[in-house]
Amino acid sequence: MTLRYAVFGHPVAHSLSPRIHRAFASQFQLDIDYQAIEVDGDFPDALQRFAEAGGVGANVTLPYKEAAYALSATTSDRARRAGAVNMLTRRADGWAGDNTDGAGLVRDLTERHRLDLRGRRVLLLGAGGAAHGVAPALLDAGIDSLVVVNRHTDRADRMVDQLSEPDRVSSRYWDDLETIGGFELVINATSAGREHRQFQLPFSLAKPRFDAVDLNYGEGAIAFLAWARAAHADHAIDGLGMLVEQAAECFEAWHGKRPDTEPVYQELCASSVTLRTGD
Ligand code: ATR
16 A cells, blocks of 8 residues: 655645655655645644545644644654654554654754764854754754844743753844854754845854855755855855755654665755745
């Protein structure tokens, strides 16, 4: 029987997840059915109908990652630390929720781009779902410290409290960006680029050797990566690699096989200028 998988989101029509999972499946001659399911409203109901129709695994993207966390019967440790779920697996007692975003980012940075994250002073711009997903994995990767900056500081404060590592994690006001000093890694987890908004960042955020990562890709990453290049980043990396790697984590959990991500990543890079951003 063909196993049914899907990505849920809104909007989700341009999601690359079906393409990525089908490409992985073809590496093993696996017969899977992976669709994008647009949900404008009642996510729990949509998921219930998917389960009744034989759905066994789901990815969840904007804006339902917190909702997926809330309706998971069980959650992994990393999902609890993120407070968000991007992967659901059907079990006898309900949906098991996990979060592979952070692991995907760290694998992309450390294995594909060969970055050593240990000991770095890291700036995380944004405190929404994307930022929550990656922060725990960055801390586990051995960074020295994480400074979270968000326009609405209360969100950054809540995120810092949730991470429960006061020695390494702190928040600052957006207006502090001019005076906050330099970082060895600057990560854009805001949706500013996706909304086609420019945002000005001071070059003083860049230490003489620094890397910059945008969790967005395609058009959504253009503005931040332009800043990074102007600030002479050693690496200016978009979110495509993270997307492929988080999908590989899910694929392995569902099918017990580790796909080769590189050909899939290269194929997406070749078309990335025209990609819409999203999950
Ligand atoms: P996502 O799941 O992609 O993180 P989200 O939860 O809606 O989406 O969060 C969007 C993030 O981008 C938030 O941190 C938001 O900041 P606020 O919480 O202050 O709204 C940030 N963001 C959106 N537009 C921005 C802009 N023009 N400049 C800076 N930050 C922006």
